[in-house]
Amino acid sequence: MAAEAPAVKLIGGYGSPYVHRIEMALRLKGVTYELILEDLRNKSELLFKHNPVHKLVPVLLHGDRTVCESLVILEYIDEAFDGPPLLPADPYERSEARFWAQFIDQKFARPFWFSFWTGDDVDKRAFLKEAKENLTLLEAQLKGRSFFGGDTIGFLDITACALAHWLGVTEEVTGVTLVNKEELPAFCKWADGYISDETVKQCLPVRDELVAYFSARKEMYMARARATLHK
Amino acid sequence: MSHINTAPQHLAPGTAMDTAGGEVTCVDFWANGFGMRARIALRELGVAFRYVEEDLRSGDRSELVRRMNPVHRSIPILIHGGRPVCGSVNILEYVDETWGNDGGARLLPRDPLQRAHARFWADFVDQKVFSTQTRFLKSKGAAEKEAAKEELLDQLRRLEEVLGDKTFFAGDEFGFLDAVLIPFSSMFHGYEQHGGFSLENECPSLMRWVRRCKERDSVKSVLPDEDEMYELHKKWYGITE
Numbered sequence: 322m323a324a325e326a327p328a329v330k331l332i333g334g335y336g337s338p339y340v341h342r343i344e345m346a347l348r349l350k351g352v353t354y355e356l357i358l359e360d361l362r363n364k365s366e367l368l369f370k371h372n373p374v375h376k377l378v379p380v381l382l383h384g385d386r387t388v389c390e391s392l393v394i395l396e397y398i399d400e401a402f403d404g405p406p407l408l409p410a411d412p413y414e415r416s417e418a419r420f421w422a423q424f425i426d427q428k429f430a431r432p433f434w435f436s437f438w439t440g441d442d443v444d445k446r447a448f449l450k451e452a453k454e455n456l457t458l459l460e461a462q463l464k465g466r467s468f469f470g471g472d473t474i475g476f477l478d479i480t481a482c483a484l485a486h487w488l489g490v491t492e493e494v495t496g497v498t499l500v501n502k503e504e505l506p507a508f509c510k511w512a513d514g515y516i517s518d519e520t521v522k523q524c525l526p527v528r529d530e531l532v533a534y535f536s537a538r539k540e541m542y543m544a545r546a547r548a549t550l551h552k
Numbered sequence: 553m554s555h556i557n558t559a560p561q562h563l564a565p566g567t568a569m570d571t572a573g574g575e576v577t578c579v580d581f582w583a584n585g586f587g588m589r590a591r592i593a594l595r596e597l598g599v600a601f602r603y604v605e606e607d608l609r610s611g612d613r614s615e616l617v618r619r620m621n622p623v624h625r626s627i628p629i630l631i632h633g634g635r636p637v638c639g640s641v642n643i644l645e646y647v648d649e650t651w652g653n654d655g656g657a658r659l660l661p662r663d664p665l666q667r668a669h670a671r672f673w674a675d676f677v678d679q680k681v682f683s684t685q686t687r688f689l690k691s692k693g694a695a696e697k698e699a700a701k702e703e704l705l706d707q708l709r710r711l712e713e714v715l716g717d718k719t720f721f722a723g724d725e726f727g728f729l730d731a732v733l734i735p736f737s738s739m740f741h742g743y744e745q746h747g748g749f750s751l752e753n754e755c756p757s758l759m760r761w762v763r764r765c766k767e768r769d770s771v772k773s774v775l776p777d778e779d780e781m782y783e784l785h786k787k788w789y790g791i792t793e
Binding site for chain 2: 374386388389390392393394396397400401412413415416419420423424458
């Protein structure tokens, strides 16, 4: 009798795009998993045990193995499980996908954060300009295709998931508009395509619930933005 | 050994053409720790390449860098058959996938979990160690410096734990995580001068690993002189003591 495949568990938290990345990767590979939801304001011993370095979600538990850091987990999932590949096969195309994934994780946070969560007393124009420029650069990587991965969702699409869904939610919560169809047509088409995808819909937080979640935290984010603006 | 001379060099006689699709060039600066990773990796895998120096001391980036890395305008840049690969860890992955082979030298281990560990700790080095090092070297007050120093030592000890009893980070063979971390050792003398401590005392096992790495031709020929590294960083960070 064949041995059972080791259990796959994902330690996550509500509303995290990083956790969504991993859920998508597992689903695209056809891997059954158990989602363990953390209360991120009251982290569990399980999380501290499995991610002592960063104490963050997502954390992938695969049998007795632990993998942390979302982009590291994505590559692990692509390598450890059978199923359609998440990354392209060609080394150069892989390097491009990795480059843009790093770009998303490093370059978007600051201008986006300060564009949305600073008050009217702050001149946001430079942040908005930078955020838009970053989106324009990323949009160019679509190269006329539906998704960064080509015809179907791949590594870079799931890495960019926050831009497809959380960005619109943040615009609604803050009243700050960053994206419009005239300036970023391909990006908007991509975002609509992403959130309409059947697999995505199975693990994407419902928009209204996310709006409520972020609205409840608006004051906290604005205070944090105010405090870190001049660092 | 003084820094590499600024004229483009051919490391192998004849052209720097490789068998996997075109000429290989690495754009870098002798004191750039991120670039040292790329150059060590290329040498480890026996890839002939042309080295083009970009002087980071000048304010403006060259036309080549602006053209090949328009998004970040940073180095190192690996150019293979005219196409750029940017980002030091990205370059290591590309070099491994293009020139590494199962029969011979490889940078990353084969097992997916081992690969994940190597990538996780490389990310730790980049997320934590580099920014702590910068903060430590730039800190102006004694308290700030002390706090940064403790954090830096803590991070190095953490990496020492990851190394454990092994020869190199993945085991018996020099690889990805060794290449990621070893360039930082060229600043160890600088840390000691700046912080008034001895890494032999604080991280003896890590220092033994450093010496093992430096026995390798790839590392020996790439790592710059530690005094020169510290002098340069003193100028960059305005360290006056």
